[in-house]
Amino acid sequence: MSTDVRPLPDSPLALPGKLPVWTAILWLFGLTAASIPLLGILTPTELVSAFWSYNSDQYSTVLAHFSWAPRVSVALLIGCALGLAGAVTQQVLGNPLASPSTLGVEAGGQFGITLATLFFPALLTFSPDLAAIAGGLLAIGLVIALTWRLGFSPVTVILAGLVITFFMGALNMAFLLLKGEWLGNLFIWGAGSLVQNNWQLFMDLWPRVLVIGIALILLMRPLQLLQLGQASASALGARVAAVRMTALFLVVLMSATVVSRVGVVAFVGLAAPVLARLLGARTLRQRLIWSSLLGSSLLLLADTLAQWASTWGNGALVPTGTTTALIGGPIILIALQNVRNTHHMPGQAANPAGFLPVRRSTLATASVIGALLIAVFLVSMGWSPGLDEWHWTPASEWGDAWVWRGPRLLAAVLAGVALGLAGTLIQRMTSNPMASPEILGISGGAALVMVVLALAGIQLDRTGQLVAATAGAGAALGLLILLARKHRFAGNQLLLGGLALYVFMDAGIRMVMASGSSVATGLLNWMYGSTWLVSDHEAIALLSLILLICGGLFLVVRPLTILPLGDSTASSLGISVGKARLLLLLLAALLTAAATVVIGPLSFVGLIAPHLARVLGQQTVGRQLVVAALAGGLLLAVADYLSRTVIFPNQLPAGLLAALVGGLYFLWGLSRHGRS
CATH class of the missing domain: 1.10.3470.10 (ABC transporter involved in vitamin B12 uptake, BtuC)
Known part of the structure; x- marks a missing residue:
């Protein structure tokens, strides 16, 4: 998939000092920002103890234990999961712009849940993960199929992922406009919210994230071999196709599990690995570890910003998915500064195009299209459904019909x-x-x-x-x-x-x-x-x-x-x-x-x-x-x-x-x- 050949280091590269320092700063800043609303009510010690206990006679500790602490924990857990998934995706595709968001996995997961809500509601009762996973697999499968022969060029992958996301979003919107009474709340949820009122979500998520995360880490050695190129990795015994498919399947599992619980929390999986690289993470081990930690801090900061924005907006809900998406644009531009697109843009072949249509008369072609346009105009003005059946509107009544159909x-x-x-x-x-x-x-x-x-x-x-x-x-x-x-x-x-x-x-x-x-x-x-x-x-x-x-x-x-x-x-x-x-x-x-x-x-x-x-x-x-x-x-x-x-x-x-x-x-x- 990636033709770049980079030798594996003989010894582990030294960890840049700024990487743990900046990670610690982001964690400290995120935890402090998230704690500010309660610091005037509870002491730091009481806030820390709110993660495992509360005083039933003191409402502020009840609020901290059942709302604040679960929300912070969920943000850290999901951020870690998405950061790890993003780092693995970039390694598999050899593409520093790849992530579950840019590959359409998160949009696909929401699309799967939309279909299940309308046509298979019993499936959601059994497990929302299955519908989200199916949608995510469909999205990433389409991106892989479309960009395989173009070498997974960064530009090509981004364009394909964008269009997959856009197309599935259009389908979701069509269903919303047609079945709004069924899907209104679904789309409010789908904007991505980490609001919690108990520990149930965290308890459901952490075993899944842990198991999938361990499975991804166990693939680290085969993933390292991919840096040698497909031929060299195969010669060393790696089953390249199997490793890639397994890793991408686990990425979809991780991302879809998150989407099925909290909606689309976009671009954390892109931002965290990019920041890890910018701060000096060089080896795959370093990128996996520090992308996970940075993902946690970034999502906590984004969620805190969403809470503050909701407060500034007189209590109107600002989804966490909105604040995380706002960091996506700058991150893409930052990541592109050092990207060399060694492949052709889609449609820019190195050889002459194989499809050259026969030249036709412009006048004849324009006349045919013009005639079709006139025909569509006549049909649109005259032939339309009524309350009982389709009927033709006489030309004498087109003046009245123009008000509704003409403009x-x-x-x-x-x-x-x-x-x-x-x-x-x-x-x-x-x-x-x-x-x-x-x-x-x-x-x-x-x-x-x-x-x-x-x-x-x-x-x-x-x-x-x-x-x-x-x-x-x-x-x-x-x-x-x-x-x-x-x-x-x-x-x-x-x-x-x-x-x-x-x-x-x-x-x-x-x-x-x-x-x-x-x-x-x-x-x-x-x-x-x-x-x-x-x-x-x-x-x-x-x-x-x-x-x-x-x-x-x-x-x-x-x-x-x-x-x-x-x-x-x-x-x-x-x-x-x-x-x-x-x-x-x-x-x-x-x-x-x-x-x-x-x-x-x-x-x-x-x-x-x-x-x-x-x-x-x-x-x-x-x-x-x-x-x-x-x-x-x-x-x-x-x-x-x-x-x-x-x-x-x-x-x-x-x-x-x-x-x-x-x-x-x-x-x-x-x-x-x-x-x-």
Whole structure:
């Protein structure tokens, strides 16, 4: 899986002094911060004794024994488990960015519990672990299958894990919108909470964590041999495939066990091993030990921060999963500083592409897609379900029907056009056909602002929401520019910077779900592309903006054509590479923001539309832009119609349907580009 060959040390490496010092500081700081609320009531000695006894005549000791002490113990135990699981995952895959969170294991565990809640509730009564383990195995199995032939490149694994997480999250959200009365509390729990009122959870967890942890430690010697490379490890008697599969299975067991009890507590398994490496842990033994200890302290600090935030928020619950997710973005960026991606980006083959579609007439192709778009418009306006049966609305009544069907249909088409154009710009600019506006993180910036406004209780009208979302997209763009400018806006840094933004957005979404309010429901509907919120004025404004931006696209055809030839070639042909990429990024951001503020941030149309244009034989930049724009409009028009009719009289967000289809397409495309 990893082709890097690193010799095993002849003698144990000396332990850097700063590693135990900083670990002790984090532990001391975490325990002190967690104890502050009770230090004014109980003495330090009474707090320590609260872990095993209490005075029934003194309420503060009862509170400490049954609430504070179990919560601290659970945080330390789970942090240790996730830190160990993350260190083993990174060793198995030879990837310093790998963890149960980035591989989709935790999202898969929640997905398994969602399915069991709806269809197999008896299984949860027997053991919630089984459903979570099945979901986690499904997620990590998909990531392994998709990235096996690409050598587990850090970028490739992160992208595959992100899309698996995103896709399973979309499925979870679809179930929530359809079966909210069954799953509302499940998603509040799934945001990750360590609140305790007795010792039952800790007593259930510690034997499982201990057994799985011992099993992982027993694999340490075979895991060390993996550093020699597959051929050398096999020659020394190691069954490489068996060791890897066993280790990953144990990682899934550990992570799924945690998810089934407390929900998704994200990125501790990534942060702890990264900190251990930064503080000097070099050998596998050191990384396993210190990642476990650092994981405990990090989760305790995150949980304490969640408690403080809940207090500052007038008692509103702030899930621990939110505060742990907030550290994920910076940790990813820190970990990337010393990562050498020796493998090609997905879709960047070393040899000429094996699939070159036959070139077709742009006029003929655009005419066919245009005809299909007109057909979808006619069907959407005329053929729809009623209270009793499906019926055709006469053309004479379309004026009245337009109020309910027209603005949303027009907005869906225009958003699809914008995303198709933005996706083409991004894929051409990064020379990466697996890139998309969603993964770039610009749409996530718009969504994050909307989440913050909702959580702050700020009520804005529709115009205010559009302005705020646009500002969020612009802020995300500025952050991406700062992150990627020293790399001349190269594809890897842009995509991974976008991933960091997605992490923050995900944290906000989890906080919204935990609130369980009516505002949260409306915001989630918007985030997953609810076109029924669109008015005539918004649709017309979107049309004007897209027409204005399209006028500027004529200026970028030449740079888009030359940039894929390489930086040196582009510079020799008179292209200022950095400025050209910045201009392209600005145009892509404007198009993405225009679509996001109307239809929400979560859709893969920006990935699918440019691919369809290439499949339909449009290889040059200008032709691909035209056909991708039309294809994007057609895709979202169909999604809008289906969202309105498939579960009538209820509705699904059009963006959610597009995300489900787009996620499958992304996974198929990633596996296809991995073939030799």
